[in-house]
Amino acid sequence: MAVLGSRVDTRSDTYRDNRAALLAVLAAHDEQLALARAGGGARYIERHRARGRLLVHERIELLLDRDAHFLELSPLAAWGTEFSVGASIVTGIGVVSGVECVIIANDPTVRGGAMNPHTLRKQLRALEIARRNRLPLIWLVESGGADLPTQADLFIPAGRTFHDLTELSSMGIPTIALVFGNSTAGGAYVPGMCDHAVLVDRQAKVFLGGPPLVKMATGEESDDESLGGAEMHSRVSGVSDYFAADERDCIRIGRQIVADLGWRKLGPGPTEPADEPVHDPDELLGIASADLRVPFDPREVLARVVDGSRFDEYKPLYGTSLVTGWASIHGYPVGILANARGVLFMDEAKKATEFILLANQVDRPLVFLQNTTGYMVGAHYEQSGMIKDGAKMI
Known part of the structure; x- marks a missing residue:
């Protein structure tokens, strides 16, 4: 299984701005958790x-x-x-x-x-x-x-x-x-x-x-x-x-x-090596922008989440607004669907449908990295059957 590389520049202004914005969000989140506790x-x-x-x-x-x-x-x-x-x-x-x-x-x-x-x-x-x-x-x-x-x-x-x-x-x-x-x-x-x-x-x-x-x-x-x-x-x-x-x-x-x-839970235990990601998970703080309109490559996130940063991508050249593939997290094999750009087109809907069916065949849990506004709209897409392809995915 291929090991994901990374192009994140932790010294760039963009990375630093993203990190500062997310740290502020996490601080506000921690305040609410403290209130609950x-x-x-x-x-x-x-x-x-x-x-x-x-x-x-x-x-x-x-x-x-x-x-x-x-x-x-x-x-x-x-x-x-x-x-x-x-x-x-x-x-x-x-x-x-x-x-x-x-x-x-x-x-x-x-x-x-x-x-x-x-x-x-x-x-x-x-x-x-x-x-x-x-x-x-x-x-x-x-x-x-x-x-x-x-x-x-x-x-x-x-x-x-x-x-x-x-x-x-x-x-x-x-x-x-x-x-x-x-x-x-x-x-x-x-x-x-x-x-x-x-x-x-x-x-x-x-x-x-x-x-x-x-x-x-x-x-x-x-x-x-x-x-x-x-x-x-x-x-x-x-x-x-x-x-x-x-x-x-x-x-x-x-x-x-x-x-x-004498209880045993549903499903098998870990079957893959639970290696730490090759890339530093702390760098996740600087990858996504606070501006939801700014896209980012979800592979940069996966490289800091999945075991050993190993990811076997499914249909990498087709429906490129959606990244799909196989990996493991803490030793548990999973299928991953991650949005790469804001909207889903018909190719992405078909790709997701096929991938989910494959995961279901082998009882593989699915992890969604969701970052989308939904399906593409407009006369061309409606006339091309966007509803039908989207319905199959759903």
Whole structure:
């Protein structure tokens, strides 16, 4: 397989300008990530700690294997909206007891972990990733349910969560609920529908209706523990499969459950040498212009991303606005489609269609380096069948 060369001049004014512009964008991006990680802010974090509870990221870190990476998903969900960045929930993929798992974790410092429309979309995406990749799901539960001002937008679509949990179980994909706090009303069905449920003593509260609602509806006097506490659900109702003495014990039990699964994820492991790129990945900062109208050669990007900078290009002389070919990333063979100029013509659509079909024949994952405004428009292209060629690609 050919090794990609490079024509990037790191001493040029263009490179330096591009690098400075992208560093500024990354700094702004990091600020938003910090906001998401800060949850509800210092006041609510202090209140949460005063109750003797771990923060959401601390729970995740304890759940993961030592020194294991956590690939966070949708960290900037709800950015630019009236809701907190991150959408009061953390989702991602991490290694637990040697097994790659999808993790969903409510952040109770943000409005009690209440769900808004962005929270819902984020958790549904995580459930989809678990299903498509056959990864066990671990849900770290502590939520006050729906954010009441948005419940009209949640009532119907939120039911998809229960459908997806059921689908995972029916496909034989393990689902595990670690309940650290409130899981009430509709949220009570999350531990109820998961294959394994672990409840923390004196913290977990799993019930359809709390004491005030029970009093109003039936006149019965009750308390949180008798209605939905961990001990009651472990000794009486059977909703709880494991009784945890505290949060760390809950996490320990969760890790043991995963260890006992004997799980293997979908697809083969790495089959190619996971060599570092020949060209410095740090130089990626200066390749693309901040002006989206300025094109750049995607091969310069690939030369700093794929293993050993090795790339076997497919149809290099045809449909040159789209670069396609074979490579590996961290040892995993992949097919790559990368836009070289702003628009796609009919030749590019045909080339992409053929390449995707070839990748599908050998179950090769596809990586898209997307930089396009779409298909070319105009009378000539419409009359030449642009829609038909584009439809085949789609």
